[in-house]
Structures are given as structure tokens and as C-alpha cells.
Amino acid sequence: MNDKVIGKLKILADAAKYDVSCSSSGGKRKNENKGLGNAEGMGICHSYTEDGRCVSLLKILLTNFCIYDCAYCVTRKSNDVQRTAFTVQEVVDLTINFYRRNYIEGLFLSSGIFKDADYTMERLVRVAKKLRQEEKFNGYIHLKTIPGASDELIKEAGLYADRLSVNIELPSEKSLQSLAPEKNYSEILLPMGSIKDQLVQAKEESRLFKATPKFAPAGQSTQLIVGATAESDRQILQLSDQLYKVYNLKRVYYSGYVPVSTDSRLSIITEPPIIRENRIYQADWLMRFYGFDVKEILDDANPNLDLDIDPKLGWALRNRYFFPVEINTADYEMILRVPGIGVKSAKKIISARRFAPLHFDHLRQMGVVLKRAKYFITCQTKSLQRQDFDSEQLRRRILFGEGSVRSALLTQQLDLFQRAG
Amino acid sequence: MYFYTYDGSFEGLLTVVFEAYERKAWPTAIEPEQLAQPSMFGETVRVITDEGKANRVWLGLKKRLSVSALESLYYTYLWEQSGFERLIFDYTRLVFDSPESVEGNYTAPFILQVQQIQKQVHREKHRMEAFVRFQKTADGLYYASISPDFNVLPLIVRHFEKRYADQRWAIYDTSRRYGVYYDLRATSFVQLENPGVTPRQQSKLNADQYDENETHYQMLWQVYFDHVNIPERKNPKLHLRHIPKRYWKYLSEKQPRLQ
Ligand code: SF4
Numbered sequence: 001m002n003d004k005v006i007g008k009l010k011i012l013a014d015a016a017k018y019d020v021s022c023s024s025s026g027g028k029r030k031n032e033n034k035g036l037g038n039a040e041g042m043g044i045c046h047s048y049t050e051d052g053r054c055v056s057l058l059k060i061l062l063t064n065f066c067i068y069d070c071a072y073c074v075t076r077k078s079n080d081v082q083r084t085a086f087t088v089q090e091v092v093d094l095t096i097n098f099y100r101r102n103y104i105e106g107l108f109l110s111s112g113i114f115k116d117a118d119y120t121m122e123r124l125v126r127v128a129k130k131l132r133q134e135e136k137f138n139g140y141i142h143l144k145t146i147p148g149a150s151d152e153l154i155k156e157a158g159l160y161a162d163r164l165s166v167n168i169e170l171p172s173e174k175s176l177q178s179l180a181p182e183k184n185y186s187e188i189l190l191p192m193g194s195i196k197d198q199l200v201q202a203k204e205e206s207r208l209f210k211a212t213p214k215f216a217p218a219g220q221s222t223q224l225i226v227g228a229t230a231e232s233d234r235q236i237l238q239l240s241d242q243l244y245k246v247y248n249l250k251r252v253y254y255s256g257y258v259p260v261s262t263d264s265r266l267s268i269i270t271e272p273p274i275i276r277e278n279r280i281y282q283a284d285w286l287m288r289f290y291g292f293d294v295k296e297i298l299d300d301a302n303p304n305l306d307l308d309i310d311p312k313l314g315w316a317l318r319n320r321y322f323f324p325v326e327i328n329t330a331d332y333e334m335i336l337r338v339p340g341i342g343v344k345s346a347k348k349i350i351s352a353r354r355f356a357p358l359h360f361d362h363l364r365q366m367g368v369v370l371k372r373a374k375y376f377i378t379c380q381t382k383s384l385q386r387q388d389f390d391s392e393q394l395r396r397r398i399l400f401g402e403g404s405v406r407s408a409l410l411t412q413q414l415d416l417f418q419r420a421g
Numbered sequence: 422m423y424f425y426t427y428d429g430s431f432e433g434l435l436t437v438v439f440e441a442y443e444r445k446a447w448p449t450a451i452e453p454e455q456l457a458q459p460s461m462f463g464e465t466v467r468v469i470t471d472e473g474k475a476n477r478v479w480l481g482l483k484k485r486l487s488v489s490a491l492e493s494l495y496y497t498y499l500w501e502q503s504g505f506e507r508l509i510f511d512y513t514r515l516v517f518d519s520p521e522s523v524e525g526n527y528t529a530p531f532i533l534q535v536q537q538i539q540k541q542v543h544r545e546k547h548r549m550e551a552f553v554r555f556q557k558t559a560d561g562l563y564y565a566s567i568s569p570d571f572n573v574l575p576l577i578v579r580h581f582e583k584r585y586a587d588q589r590w591a592i593y594d595t596s597r598r599y600g601v602y603y604d605l606r607a608t609s610f611v612q613l614e615n616p617g618v619t620p621r622q623q624s625k626l627n628a629d630q631y632d633e634n635e636t637h638y639q640m641l642w643q644v645y646f647d648h649v650n651i652p653e654r655k656n657p658k659l660h661l662r663h664i665p666k667r668y669w670k671y672l673s674e675k676q677p678r679l680q
Contacts, residue, residue, distance in 0.1 A: 006644055013648035031583050038583045044551045045663070047674055049650045052659030059649065097638045098645075100563060100588055101555045136587070258653050272653055351525035358528070366527050367537075 008084045009094070015064040015075050016110055018260065021142070021165065021221055021253040023056065028217040029162060035136025036099065039162055039218075043105045043140065057108040057142060058098055062086055062123055066112030070180040071263040072169065072228045075112045078263075085114065091127045092135065099139050106140030106162070107131070117148035125153055128160035140218075145191050147183055154191055158198055163218040163250070166192045168243075171236045175229035179265055189247075195220050196247050219250035226280060227273040228257040228266055233305045234298040237283055241294040244287070254280045279305040286311055289343065290336050308399055313339040316376060317391040323376045324387055327363070328353050340372035360384055372398055422449040422463025427506075428470050429453040431498045434506055435475035437468050438513050447514075451506035478513070485516050490524050493539035499572040500538045508535060546573040550580050552664075552671045555590060556639075557632040563590040564626060567671065572597060582608055639673045646674035 029039040045054035061075070063085035069077040095107045109127055114120045124143050131137040143161040145154050158164055166188060170176045173185045195216065202215035222243060224236060240252040256277035259270060283305060286292040290312070297311050298304070306314045316323065316339045325334050327349060335346045345368045352358060352366065360379050363370060374384040375394055389397065425441070425448045427433035437451055449463060459465065482491060494512060497505050511531050515523050527533045548569075555563035563585070567574070574594045578601050581590065585603065591611070593600030602611045628636065669675040 006641060009641060009644050010648050013645050017649045017651055031586055034586045036585065036587050040583075044547075046551050047646065047672060048660055048663040049646070050657065050660050051651050051654035052656040052663060053651075053654075054663075055646070055649060058645065094641065097634070098642065100585070101557070101638060101642070102553050102565070102584075103642050256654075258651055272651075274654060348527055352527040355526040356528045362528055365530075365533060 005086075005090055005094070008086055008090070009060070011082055011084050012061045012064060012086060013059070015081075015112075016059045016061045016108075018074065018255060018258060019059065019108075019110060019144075019167070019223060019253075020053070020255045021108070021223055021251065023054075023221075023251060029138050029140075029214070031138045033136050033138070035138055036096070037106070037137050037139035039106060039138060039140040046103055046105070056105045057140065058095055058104050058106070059108040060086070060091070060094075060110075062091065062109060062111040062120070062127070063114050064112045065114045067115070068113055068180070068182045070169075070183070071265040072179055072225055072257065072260075074260045076263075088123060088126050088130060092130050095131060095139075096135055096137065099137070104139075106142070108142040108144075110144035111146065113146055113148075117146045118150050118153060121146045121149035121153045121157070125157050125160065128157065132160045142218075145195075147187060147191075149191070151191075151194055154194060155198060158195065158202075158215040159213055161216050163221060164195050164216045165221045165223070166195070167223045168239075169223060169225050170229055171224050171226075171231040171239050172229070175231065179229065192220065192222070192243075192247050192249075199248065219248070221249055221251040221253060223253040223255055226254050226256050226277050232298075232303040233276070233280060233283070234294075234303040236280060237287070237294050237298060240284060241287060252284060254284070275307050276305070279307060279311060283311045286315075291333055292337075309395065310339070312337070313372060313398065317395055320391055324378045324383060325376060326381065327377050327379050328357055338373050338376045340369050345369075422460075423447065424449055424457070424460050424463055424465045425451045425468055426454045426457045426465065427451065427468045429455075430470055431495065432472055432475040433468065433470040434498065434509060435478040436471050437506070438478045438510060439471075439474040440466065440468050441510070442517070448507075448510060451510060482513065482516060485522065487524060493535050496539045496542040496576075497535050499576065500542050501572055505538075508538075542571050542573060542576075545569050545571050546576045548668065549573055549577050552668050553577075553581075553592060554671055554673050556626050557635045558626060558630050559632055561589060561632070563588050564593070565591070565671075566593045566595050568594060568596040574599070574601060578608055636679060640679040643674055643676075643678055 023043055031038040043056050045056050047055040049055060063083070064075045064081070065083045065085060066073075066075045066077055074081065091107070091109065095104075098104045099106065107127075109124055111120050111124060114123075124146070128141050128143055131141065140163075141161045142163040142165065143157050145157065145164055145166050147166075154164070168188055170179060176183055176185060198215050199219060202212060206212040206214075224239065226236065236254070243249045243252055254277050256272040256274050258272045283297050286297060287294055292315070296315055302314075302318075305311055309317075316337070322334070322337070325338055327335065332346060332350050335341060335349055336343065341349075345366070348366050349358065349363070349368070352362060356362075357380055360370070360382075363379070370384065375387070375389070375398070377383070423441075423446045425437050427437050434451070437448070441448055444466075446464075446466070454467070457465070482494070494509055497509050497512075508531055512535050515529070515532070523529065523532060527536065549567055553565045553567060555565045557563055572594075574592065574597070577592070581592065582603060587605070589604055591600055591602040598612070600611050601608055664672070664675075
């Protein structure tokens with residue numbers, strides 16, 4: 001064992017950490033060959049970084065040599081950093097040995113572009129192939145596709161990987177042109193489209209033939225950088241909405257820009273926009289699990305999310321005529337729209353009210369948080385709170401009114417961030 | 422007043438339910454034999470575990486409850502906190518005495534409590550699946566010790582079996598003094614005497630028992646952990662919420678840095 005690997009790991013973990021996707025869920029790979037690993041079901045966070053993010057995968061670059069010069073990226077050609085590269089075997093050994101000790105769910109491998117796109121992509125594929133075929137590894141593998149890589153290589157990658165991602169990074173073509181001049185939207189969207197087609201095709205074939213080889217069973221994802229360029233939250237979420245609808249993406253990740261670069265092409269920020277990033281995740285969550293349309297969350301009059309309150313509360317304050325909601329009779333969908341009531345609480349309410357009419361005490365015992373909800377609900381037509389505040393009064397009351405509401409909001413928002421992770 | 426004692430097993434507890442119905446004598450208290458205090462009042466019923474009777478109770482429950490509700494009763498048993506026997510008894514009785522399903526009736530206090538216990542135990546189970554760190558020994562065994570808040574070892578076996586089918590591994594619960602050992606063919610519960618795990622391994626392995634590369638990989642993991650962190654986003658409160666301090670002892674990344 002040599003110390004060289006330690007040195008490489010430092011550099012190549014460092015360079016990979018700004019890609020925030022770390023999920024290992026949605027896998028369907030079972031351990032059927034009495035081999036190593038199992039990637040069924042929900043991924044596990046085996047640790048948490050000191051910034052509170054889930055550590056689930058060994059997330060590294062194969063190399064941080066790069067021929068491109070994207071302004072927002074630490075690995076860009078013009079940046080003065082130490083360069084190095086793992087060998088295929090080194091990545092395989094690290095993955096297997098970490099996995100055997102229950103440190104990780106699998107590997108998330110990305111790379112700077114070494115020589116050219118195909119040359120690099122071919123090596124990523126080789127790592128995955130070796131893990132699957134030689135090591136009988138059934139853990140989770142997420143491969144980043146290299147912009148410009150050939151269709152055949154991407155297709156091959158999908159045979160071994162559980163998830164593929166194509167990072168868009170910048171939320172508009174214009175930003176892309178100014179910050180990553182070597183890239184363009186059509187080139188990025190092309191592989192995304194072909195992965196989608198492959199996914200659809202594999203699904204259809206597997207309906208006909210049982211033995212169809214799997215293609216990226218956990219689907220594809222992408223990442224958007226927030227705060228490096230001037231796009232509004234509305235532009236960002238509209239783009240995500242399209243990506244979910246048109247490209248069937250499993251996840252869009254948002255990465256609050258960490259100022260790793262003093263490149264003059266960038267907006268000048270000193271701190272990563274963490275709260276904004278959380279609000280965007282919350283809104284994304286509302287679109288995917290709470291039945292909200294992007295148009296309900298943001299519109300011409302409100303192009304950006306309110307940083308002080310979560311987007312569901314924001315929506316409720318703009319749409320007071322839906323409230324109060326009667327807990328004993330309202331539809332599940334409507335209960336879900338009550339600020340402060342999440343999926344779990346809503347389900348419990350629906351279940352319990354079949355047995356007895358619910359009072360506020362029942363809700364408290366079930367763990368439903370009423371701090372915000374109480375302004376928006378009734379239990380058997382009774383309310384806990386005067387309902388005649390106007391929206392601005394209500395907003396102030398919730399934010400500053402009752403003691404610790406503010407910090408409760410903060411905790412809640414971090415909760416959501418975690419669930420999104 | 423009836424005081425029931427049993428041998429501490431889940432089957433024993435189900436036998437208590439059977440006996441109580443048989444006698445129509447509802448328990449004032451249910452306690453494991455070795456803990457039971459002789460009572461001056463009332464009658465003490467010493468229940469002998471009977472698999473046949475336990476099975477009949479279980480089958481009766483199975484007819485009336487979903488898999489998840491059955492699981493919540495077993496989880497309540499593994500929860501081990503004082504009063505769990507009573508809770509399981511009351512729940513069971515309500516199930517048998519109600520003409521309709523009682524599941525999801527969170528307006529009944531002990532149904533809600535059993536559901537909350539299920540959640541707690543499940544969370545501990547999940548944490549153990551996440552935080553177990555195997556150390557490889559010189560003879561190729563992957564070993565980990567745990568001391569979970571609740572008795573979750575039986576619940577995590579399946580998870581590790583599926584995952585580590587091609588390596589020998591053992592997980593030992595140091596506070597309850599038993600473990601599981603997988604020998605590439607099957608998994609068995611082991612006590613300290615078992616040859617698979619020697620008494621010295623009951624808590625931590627010594628470095629001299631390690632495989633030659635073990636320290637190296639622990640070090641690499643620490644290096645990795647340090648370098649995925651983004652210092653600009655530091656958030657100690659959130660970090661602690663996810664990994665409360667009492668779990669740090671399991672985690673090599675939370676130990677002093679190896680040289
Ligand atoms: S191509 Fe990728 S690695 Fe290279 S500079 Fe651009 S973003 Fe960074």
C-alpha cells in the first residue's frame with residue numbers, strides 16, 4: 001500500500017465535492033450472484049459532513065486534468081491547482097474496500113476532461129465494468145457523462161451504472177455562453193435525450209423479455225448552480241419543471257455556488273447562498289410531492305422565492321381564500337397544502353379521522369406541528385386562533401410573533417434540505 | 422389482581438396473552454421471571470412458554486392486522502423499555518375484542534404509542550445499518566461491535582446478509598452480550614464462547630488483530646471524510662442532529678486522525 005493514493009484522494013475528493021448530488025436511492029440492483037453489495041431501495045447516509053450533508057457514495061473525480069475552462073469550476077484549465085489522476089484499478093480498490101467496511105453505498109465517479117471526451121468517458125466506463133464484471137459488485141454506481149462523449153459510450157455506461165447524470169450547471173444558455181464557452185445547451189441536452197430514450201426503450205423491452213439488460217435503473221439526474229449567474233428562481237424552477245416533464249429526470253440538484261474562483265466572468269459573491277438553495281429545494285419538493293405547479297409557486301409578480309418563509313407558506317399567504325381547511329372533511333391534497341403539515345402528518349390525519357372526529361388535542365398527540373398550521377385549519381369548525389388577520393399581519397406573526405417561531409422555521413427548512421439530499 | 426411472569430421471550434409474552442384469555446384473568450402486571458417481586462396481594466401466574474399457544478395468538482393477530490402492525494408489536498418487544506409487556510398486551514386485547522380493525526386509530530393512546538415506538542426502533546435499526554463500521558481481521562473476518570439503544574440486532578441481520586454475501590462478517594452487541602456471525606453459508610446468533618468470535622473481540626479489536634491493510638483503509642476513509650467537507654458551508658448544529666454524539670464511537674471518521 002502506498003501513500004500515493006492518499007495524496008490523490010485528497011485532491012480528487014476535494015475537486016468532486018461541489019457536485020452536490022449524493023443520493024443512492026432508486027436502485028433496483030439485487031445481490032443475486034452471491035457477490036458483494038445490494039443497491040435495492042433507499043440509499044443510506046453512512047455519515048454526514050460537518051456541513052450536514054449526507055455521505056453515501058465515494059464521490060471522486062477520476063482526474064482533475066481538464067482541457068476546458070469553465071469559469072465556475074475549480075478544475076478549469078486556467079486555475080492554478082495541483083493535477084493528478086487515479087488509475088482504473090485504484091478506483092476499483094477504493095470502492096470495494098470502502099464498501100466491504102460499510103463506509104459507503106457505492107461510487108459516484110466524475111472527471112475532468114482528459115485529452116478528449118471519449119477518451120475520458122471510456123475510462124469511467126471501464127471502472128464501472130470492472131466493478132460489475134470482475135468484482136461482482138452490486139452496490140450503487142453513478143457515472144457522470146462527459147459532455148461530448150459518443151452515444152455508444154453512454155449506452156455502455158448505462159449497462160453498468162445505476163444512475164447517469166448530465167450536468168447542465170448554468171440555468172440559461174446565455175450564462176453558459178459567457179462562463180463555459182466550450183459548451184452549449186444543445187450539446188448538453190443531446191445525451192440527456194438519448195439517455196431518456198434508452199431508459200424508455202429498456203423499460204419497454206423488459207416488459208417483453210425478462211432477461212433484457214438493465215439500463216441505468218435509477219434513472220438520470222442533473223445539477224444546476226445557483227447564484228453564480230443572474231437567473232431568477234422562477235427561471236431556475238421553470239427549467240427544472242421542463243427537465244422533469246420532458247426528460248423524465250429523477251432529480252434536479254441545486255448547488256448554491258461556493259466561490260471557488262475569482263474568475264472575472266462571475267458575479268461577485270462572498271458566501272454560498274445557502275438559504276436560497278434551501279428554498280429552491282423546498283419549491284422543487286412542492287412540485288414533485290405536493291402537487292404544486294411551478295406557476296403557483298412563482299409568477300411575474302414574484303419571480304424569486306421569499307427567503308424568510310418557506311414557499312408553501314408563501315403560497316398560502318397569497319391564496320387565503322382556500323383557508324381555513326376543515327381537518328375532518330378536507331381532501332388529502334388540500335391538507336397537504338396547509339403550511340406546516342407534511343406528508344406523514346397528512347396521512348396520519350386521514351387515517352385517524354376514520355375512527356373519531358379529530359380535535360386539536362388529537363393532532364398534537366399525533367405530532368402534527370400546529371405553530372403555523374393553526375392559522376389555516378379548523379377542527380370541527382373550531383379554530384385555535386383568530387382567523388381574521390390579513391396576510392401581512394399573519395406573515396409577521398409567524399415570523400416574529402411568538403417567541404421561537406423563527407428558529408423553528410429555520411430548523412424546518414434544514415429538515416427539508418436534508419430530505420432533499 | 423393477577424401478576425404474570427414469563428421467561429422474557431416474545432413467544433413467552435404471547436403465551437401470557439393466551440393464558441390470560443383462557444382464565445379470563447386480566448393481568449395487573451407482566452414481568453420477566455428474574456425481575457418479578459413476589460407480591461403479597463393477588464395471585465402470581467407463572468407462565469411457561471408454549472410454542473403452540475404462542476402460535477395461536479400470533480395467527481389470530483395475523484388474521485386481524487397488517488404486516489406493518491404485526492411488525493410494530495414485535496418492535497415494541499425489542500424496544501425493551503419498562504412497561505412494554507403491558508403495552509403489547511393492551512394492544513392485543515383491543516385487537517381481539519374489537520369487531521372492527523383498530524389499525525391507524527391514533528385517537529387510542531396506546532395504538533399511537535406503539536406506532537411511535539415502531540418509529541423509534543426503526544430509526545435505531547436504520548442508524549445501525551448506516552453506522553456499523555467493519556474492521557477486517559488478520560484471518561479475513563469483517564467485525565463490528567455495537568451497543569444500540571434498543572435490541573435491534575435481530576432486525577438488521579437481513580440487511581447485512583443481502584449486502585455482504587461474499588465475506589465473513591460478525592456484528593456483536595456488547596451491551597446485550599450476543600452477536601450474529603455469517604460464515605459464507607448461513608448466519609447464526611452467537612454468544613461469546615462461539616469460536617467465530619473470541620472474547621477479546623467483544624468490544625474493540627486491537628490493532629494487532631487487524632488485517633495488514635485495515636489501518637490504511639481507515640486512514641483513507643478519514644482523509645476522504647475530511648476532503649468532502651465544504652468549510653464555507655459549515656453547520657455544526659445540523660451535523661449533530663444527523664450524528665448525535667453517542668454514535669461517534671462507531672465511526673472511524675470521528676476518531677483521532679491516524680498517521
Ligand atoms: S469541463 Fe467539467 S471539469 Fe472541466 S472545467 Fe468544465 S466543469 Fe470543470
